[in-house]
Each structure stands twice: as structure tokens, then as C-alpha cells.
Amino acid sequence: MLDVEKIRADFPLLKRKMNGKRLAYLDNAATTQKPVQVLEAMDDYYRNFNANVNRGAYRLGGESTEKYEAARRNIASFINAKPEEIIFTKNATESLNAVAAITCETAQRGSTALLTQMEHHSNIVPWQLQAKKNGLKVRYVKIRSYGALCNEDVEEELERCPFIFSFTHVSNVLGAVNDAAKLCRMAKKAGAYSCVDAAQSVPHMDVDVKKIGCDFLAFSSHKMLGPNGVGALYMRKELQETLPPFLGGGDMIKSVSFEESTWNAPPYKYEAGTPNVAGAIGLSAAVDYLKKVGLKNIEEHEKKLAKHCRKELSPIKGIRFHGPREGAGIVSFNIGKIHAHDVGQFADDEAVAIRTGHHCAQPLMKLLGEPATARASFYLYNTEDEVERLAGSMRKCQKALG
Amino acid sequence: MYRENILDHYKRPRNRGKIEKPDSEGFDSNPLCGDEIGMQIAVKGGKIHGIRFSGSACAICTASASMLTEEAMGKKVEDARRISKGQVLSLLGIDPGPTRLKCALLPLKVMKLAVYKYLGKKISEEDEKLV
Numbered sequence: 001m002l003d004v005e006k007i008r009a010d011f012p013l014l015k016r017k018m019n020g021k022r023l024a025y026l027d028n029a030a031t032t033q034k035p036v037q038v039l040e041a042m043d044d045y046y047r048n049f050n051a052n053v054n055r056g057a058y059r060l061g062g063e064s065t066e067k068y069e070a071a072r073r074n075i076a077s078f079i080n081a082k083p084e085e086i087i088f089t090k091n092a093t094e095s096l097n098a099v100a101a102i103t104c105e106t107a108q109r110g111s112t113a114l115l116t117q118m119e120h121h122s123n124i125v126p127w128q129l130q131a132k133k134n135g136l137k138v139r140y141v142k143i144r145s146y147g148a149l150c151n152e153d154v155e156e157e158l159e160r161c162p163f164i165f166s167f168t169h170v171s172n173v174l175g176a177v178n179d180a181a182k183l184c185r186m187a188k189k190a191g192a193y194s195c196v197d198a199a200q201s202v203p204h205m206d207v208d209v210k211k212i213g214c215d216f217l218a219f220s221s222h223k224m225l226g227p228n229g230v231g232a233l234y235m236r237k238e239l240q241e242t243l244p245p246f247l248g249g250g251d252m253i254k255s256v257s258f259e260e261s262t263w264n265a266p267p268y269k270y271e272a273g274t275p276n277v278a279g280a281i282g283l284s285a286a287v288d289y290l291k292k293v294g295l296k297n298i299e300e301h302e303k304k305l306a307k308h309c310r311k312e313l314s315p316i317k318g319i320r321f322h323g324p325r326e327g328a329g330i331v332s333f334n335i336g337k338i339h340a341h342d343v344g345q346f347a348d349d350e351a352v353a354i355r356t357g358h359h360c361a362q363p364l365m366k367l368l369g370e371p372a373t374a375r376a377s378f379y380l381y382n383t384e385d386e387v388e389r390l391a392g393s394m395r396k397c398q399k400a401l402g
Numbered sequence: 403m404y405r406e407n408i409l410d411h412y413k414r415p416r417n418r419g420k421i422e423k424p425d426s427e428g429f430d431s432n433p434l435c436g437d438e439i440g441m442q443i444a445v446k447g448g449k450i451h452g453i454r455f456s457g458s459a460c461a462i463c464t465a466s467a468s469m470l471t472e473e474a475m476g477k478k479v480e481d482a483r484r485i486s487k488g489q490v491l492s493l494l495g496i497d498p499g500p501t502r503l504k505c506a507l508l509p510l511k512v513m514k515l516a517v518y519k520y521l522g523k524k525i526s527e528e529d530e531k532l533v
Binding site for chain 2: 338339340341342345356357358362365371372400401
């Protein structure tokens with residue numbers, strides 16, 4: 001059980017009132033609020049330790065580098081990776097773009113990158129861009145009507161021998177949780193690389209890259225209590241030796257001449273330019289916070305809220321839920337013919353923040369046959385009372401527009 | 403925001419549907435929220451004598467489209483081109499605020515696309531920026 005009131009006290013923004021009502025922030029699949037521990041860690045870095053990393057012989061530069069590397073070690077151990085297997089990026093999107101760039105560059109012309117129909121734009125568009133550039137194809141594992149993947153469909157697609165299978169761990173629209181370990185095993189058997197978009201899983205559940213057995217895994221700091229502008233790419237050590245870099249610049253080189261350059265050892269091979277040091281430190285503080293509360297507790301709390309949410313919304317006339325009944329802490333729905341934007345407005349009138357729209361998954365929306373959906377997504381600081389306030393505003397919405 | 407007049411036009415939209423032989427048409431969407439509006443016009447003697455809208459959109463957008471078709475009906479094409487953002491907002495009678503402004507103005511943009519197309523003119527920079 002979580003002590004939610006105690007947790008909430010750490011989040012300054014959750015004290016804000018909208019229209020005189022206490023803010024109920026239910027858009028955690030989009031981004032999350034930040035605890036004081038994260039804000040203070042970043043503030044402390046800029047006040048007391050700021051210097052460029054991996055350069056300069058002075059003591060301050062050494063301290064800054066040590067803080068940056070300590071953050072890397074902490075984040076690596078959080079997902080059971082080796083420190084050098086963690087590459088800092090801007091966010092999960094940049095991590096996925098990087099995977100697409102370096103695997104497509106080395107793939108045989110005419111071969112296929114395999115994705116699924118439940119991907120976020122960030123795990124579709126990079127592949128389309130690279131496929132065009134490198135003469136490759138993109139295929140998708142279909143989703144079944146119950147809003148999840150089926151192993152047989154995956155098997156069938158893998159028989160076509162794609163060079164990579166890149167899929168989301170948890171769907172940001174449906175809340176469906178894919179069995180990442182199983183899918184990675186299947187990909188490996190088919191001789192494909194495996195890449196996991198973990199933007200919606202690392203913040204909410206125990207993720208262990210060794211147990212999953214993936215080659216690549218991407219996540220964002222801002223979805224897990226950390227700051228914007230920093231994310232991570234896990235890349236299995238053996239691959240780092242052979243796959244090329246995707247950004248050029250300072251820090252990623254061993255030697256540079258006017259003719260050619262050689263690369264620094266990984267992970268630096270993949271980190272060009274001055275990194276977001278304060279961001280990495282903030283993310284590390286967020287990891288500490290999540291570990292202290294416990295991922296198991298967080299996962300259980302969110303599932304409980306999602307279940308309560310479905311129960312509270314179920315009696316509303318015309319309600320349609322999208323995605324499997326048992327999923328992550330994400331509830332996606334529509335009410336009759338009411339446009340999701342209007343649904344969001346009624347929630348906002350009660351200071352309840354939910355996401356409405358296509359959730360950066362337009363192809364999936366088309367499959368669902370909905371131009372847009374409303375989505376409530378939960379985190380460790382949400383309460384049953386907030387769920388009930390959402391349900392109350394939805395009843396009002398149905399009454400006015402239904 | 404959901405005042406009586408808006409709910410009325412949302413629940414009983416005027417001029418919804420298609421024209422069999424339109425003289426011009428326009429379409430645009432707001433990818434952020436998923437509103438999609440198409441509009442068709444029929445012209446006789448330089449005046450709009452038929453106008454219909456279609457698509458799926460939120461209440462504010464639907465009401466705005468419905469009111470706008472009533473406003474434009476019978477107007478000279480050139481006058482319809484001059485209908486302003488302010489006129490649409492005053493028809494709605496609300497201040498939609500920054501997050502819903504695009505919902506309110508999408509139909510106007512789409513109607514102007516149809517009108518410019520009819521006139522064989524390029525859409526003005528100001529109108530292009532409506533949504």
C-alpha cells in the first residue's frame with residue numbers, strides 16, 4: 001500500500017488549484033510531475049558542480065564528470081544493465097531514431113523492419129524515414145479486436161525474416177502490456193534484433209533488460225518523475241562494438257583528422273557534444289524516488305486505480321473502453337458520439353486533467369475507428385477521489401451532450 | 403462554454419451533409435484534436451445559394467460550422483471571403499480560450515478554402531493562419 005498523501009506532499013505542482021478546485025492530474029502517460037527531490041538534485045548541480053564533463057584537468061570538471069557517471073550507474077542498475085550499456089539521449093523518441101538509424105544503415109537492402117500496429121508515432125516514423133533512405137520495407141504485426149497482439153501473428157511476420165522487431169512494451173493508448181521477454185526470444189530465434197519502446201513501462205513496473213533479453217530498449221526521463229530533455233537508450237554491449245555511431249561531434253571520438261575519425265569507446269561513441277548533465281542527475285534522483293516507493297507498489301496502485309476508473313465510468317450511457325480489461329494504469333474511452341475534445345473540456349471544468357486526441361498514434365486510431373479518444377493515465381500520486389471526480393464530470397458531459 | 407445556442411447547433415446542426423454538384427469544396431483537419439471538417443458550396447449569380455458541411459468534430463467546431471453556413475448562405479462569394487474570425491466568435495457568443503480557439507475557427511478556414519478555390523485565388527496569408 002502506498003501512503004499517497006505523503007507522496008503528494010513531495011510534489012509542489014499538485015498543490016495547485018484550477019478554478020478554485022484541487023488539480024487532479026491524470027495525464028501521466030504524456031508526462032509526469034516532479035518531486036522536490038528531483039528539483040533539488042538539479043538545482044544543487046547547477047549551484048555547486050556545473051562544469052563540462054570529460055574535459056579539463058581541474059577539480060570541478062572531475063566532480064561534474066563523477067556526478068554524471070554516478071547517474072549513469074544508478075540508471076543502469078535500475079534496469080539491470082551495465083553502466084556502459086546506457087546511452088543518454090534527449091528522450092525515448094531520440095533513442096528510437098538512433099536505433100532506426102544505426103540498424104537500417106547496416107541492414108541488407110530490401111529487408112524489412114517489423115513493428116506493430118499499436119506503436120506510437122515515435123516507433124513508426126523513424127523507421128519510415130530510414131527505410132526510404134536505405135531501400136528497406138516496414139511491416140506491422142496486426143492487433144486483434146481485443147486490443148492486444150497475438151503470438152501467432154508475430155510468428156507469421158517473423159517468418160519473413162525481418163532484420164529487427166521493434167515494439168512497444170506498454171501501449172500508450174490501449175494500456176495493453178506486451179510480453180517483452182517472449183517477443184524478444186521469438187525475434188532472436190528468427191535472427192532479428194529486438195528493440196523495446198519502454199517509455200510507458202520503465203516508469204511503472206520492474207523492467208530488467210537481462211530478463212527481457214532485448215538488444216535495445218528506449219525510455220524517457222520526463223515520464224518517470226524526471227526532467228524533460230533527457231532519456232536513455234539501452235544497447236547490448238556486444239552490439240556497441242560493431243554498430244556505427246549516429247551523431248558526430250566532440251566526446252564521441254578517439255582521434256580526428258581532416259580525412260577521417262575513429263570512435264571513442266562505448267557509451268561515449270554514441271554521445272556527441274556536451275550532454276544534459278543536470279538532466280541525467282535529475283533522472284537519477286527520480287530513479288531513487290521510484291526505488292524508495294517500490295515499483296511493485298506503484299504498479300499495484302495504478303492497476304487498482306484503473307480498475308476503479310472502469311467501474312466508475314461503466315454505468316455511463318454509451319461508454320466504450322479501448323484496450324484489454326487487464327492492462328497498465330491507462331484507461332482509454334469514448335462516450336457515445338461525443339467528441340473526445342468535449343469530454344476533455346468537461347473534465348477540465350472540474351480541474352481534472354486528462355488527455356484527449358489521437359495520442360500520437362493516428363494509425364491505431366484509424367483501426368479503432370475513432371477520430372480521437374479520451375485517456376486517463378495514473379501514477380503513484382493519484383487517488384480514488386480523483387477517479388471519482390473524473391467520473392462525476394463524465395456523467396455531466398453525457399447529460400449535456402449525449 | 404456549452405451555452406444553449408451552441409448545444410442547439412451541435413445537436414441539430416444546420417446544413418449538414420453533401421451537395422450533389424458543388425461548385426467548390428474545401429477540407430481541413432486539426433491533427434491535435436482530430437477535428438475534421440469538409441465544406442461544399444454552390445454558387446448562382448455570384449451568390450452562395452447552397453452550402454453544406456460534413457466531417458467529425460467536437461461540439462464547438464460543429465456548432466461553429468453550423469452557424470457559419472447559416473451566416474454565409476445568400477452572401478456574395480466575395481463577402482463570404484471577408485467573414486472574419488471576430489464574426490465567428492460573436493456568432494458563437496463565447497471566448498473559447500487558447501486551447502479551443504482552433505476548434506471554433508476550423509470551419510471558417512475550410513469555408514474560405516472552398517471560396518478561394520472558387521475564385522481561383524491563392525488563400526491570403528492571414529486566412530491561411532486561421533488554424
